[in-house]
Amino acid sequence: MSSSTVTAAQQRELRKVAAATVIGTTIEWYDFFLYASAAGLVFNKLFFEPVGSEYGTIISFFTVGVSFLFRPLGAFLAGHFGDRLGRKKMLVLTLVLMGAATTLIGLLPTYAQIGVAAPLLLVLLRVLQGLSTGGEWGAAVLMAVEHAPAGKRGRMGAFPQIGVPIGLLLASGMLALMTGVISPGEAFLEWGWRIPFLLSIVLVIVGFAVRRSVEESPVFTEISERKQQTKVPAAQLFKKHWLLVIFAAFTFAGNNAAGYMTTGGYIQNYATTPIAEGGLVGMERTPVLLAVAGASVVWLIVTYFAAVISDRIGRKKTYIFGWIAFLAVIFILFPLVNTGNVWLLFLGLSLFAIGNGFTYGPQAAYFAELFPASIRYSGVSITYAIGAILGGAFAPMIATWLVKSTGSASSVAFYIAGVLVVAFIATLLLRDRTDIPLDPDSEEIQEKGHFIWEKAHNA
Structure with a gap:
């Protein structure tokens, strides 16, 4: 919508779109985080036990990363057909599918x-995820x-973003319920861990009904009516915007690598591994899961606030505050x-969630404003997927290996800090494009400089 004036009918549709994106994304990421948490708590014992506790955990976290390698293929396919x-x-x-x-x-x-056959089937299903x-x-x-x-892209873009911390909250909450109430102790390993996974089918039915009810994006509807679809969107994307894809992917890599310390199951495993099995902390599962669930509420609130404030101060300033907040906390997280x-x-996790929220809340609007309408789906999806590989794909596995090699989590803090600095630099080099027109008629405006060294062309 190019106008800031919204009719009653449009307002109803906006509410439906908000509901469809937040509910669907919540379900999608509930499924994703459920696997990541179970990788550190369950799969290392039930699917990779023959290689031993430490290496079983590393391999289990490797399967978390495997799915990231297939994200670009999913992004290419969905981006192609979505455009x-x-x-x-x-x-x-x-x-x-999820x-x-x-x-x-x-x-x-x-x-x-x-x-x-069990770990092989597990990896296959992780690939589909x-x-x-x-x-x-x-x-x-x-x-x-x-x-x-106009002027509310950050706010609307917040709804798919807050679906991620809600998904983490549900996944951690369900696992805490299973470990602490319904199936404590060995019962959780025997059968309790399966219940949250099976619950997914109920959530999908609800999400399917909601998502089917919304109207197609007005931008794509206009493109379709004019028959302006690009034949091979990905080819056009890399022909004209390959450098932009790389820099934007670096910005997401910082958020993803840092965020996966909690969402990727690493902190859950790090904090709960018994000292007798080589762990450094040895806490009980249930309180750790509840702490993660509580911190996800903080992440949710900050994510929404950051998205809304980015409409006022711009995406770039919002991101910069987030990187500073991350770097201020990373070296005190593990001591806590x-x-x-x-x-x-x-x-510690709640302080960490501040940087996570400020670098995730505005991302939906930020990425959408980078690419022309005809290749936008391919652009945001592929950039997001590449950033995930560079950032969070193997962050839990790398962190586990670093602690095993050094005997200290300080090495993990330095590793994450390095990724955050790269993301910070990439953000500084990209131009703020808040509120640039998104409709198909703005193709020329979309060529306005992306980088600070490029001369910006006035529309």
Whole structure:
């Protein structure tokens, strides 16, 4: 919507779009984070036990990263068809794919039951999750941002973004419920871990119904009516915007690498591994999961606030504050976790959530404003997928290896800080394009300089 004046009918549609993107993204990321948390708590024991506790954990976290390698393929496919056939179709398809894969994980036999076929099937289903995630985010983001009235893209783009901390909250909460109430102790390893995965099918049915009810993005509708779809969007993207894709991917890599310390299951594993098994903290599972769930609420609030404030001060300033907040906390996070005190763990994770929110909240609008309408789905999805590989794909595995090699989490803090500095520099070099026109008629305006060394052309 190019006008800031919104009719009652448009307002109703905006509410439907907000609901569809936040509900669907919540389900998508509930499934994703559920796997990541289970990788550090369960899969290392049930699927990779023969290689030993330490290496089983490393391999388990490797399967978390495997899905990231398939995100670009999911982004290419969803971006291609999303730019040619529409955002809405991909919005529904990716949700169903993720839900089916997650439900099947809940039904998988373990290594003790079927041998090596168990981890192989687990990896295959993780690949399907990666394909889904690679395409889902772009669809949700563009449905939200391209429906938004002028001056409110950050606010509308916040809805798919807050679906991520809500998904983490649900995943951590469900696992805490299972470990602390319904299936404590060995019962959780025997059968309790399966319940949250099987619950996914119910959530998908709800999300499917909501997402089917929304109208197609007005920007894509206009492109379709004019028959302006690009034949091979990805080729056009890399021909004209390859450097932009790289720099923008670096900005997301910083957020993703840091964020996956909690969302990727690393902190959960680091804090709960028994000292007798080589752990450094040895806390109980349930309080750690509750601390992560509590911190995800902080992340949710900050993410929404950052997205809204980015409409006023610009995406770039919002990001810069986030990088500074991250760097201010990264070196005190692990000392707080190492105390073994659940409240200090919660404090550390909550402080960490401030930087996470300020560098994630404005991202939907930020990425959408980078690319022309005809290749926008491919642009945001592929950039997001590449950034995820550079950042969070193997961050938990690398962190586990660093602690094993050095005996200290300080090396992890330096590793994450290095990635954050790269993201900070990339942000400084990119031009702020807040509120640049997104409609198909603005193709020429979309060529306005992306980098600070380029001369900006006035529209």
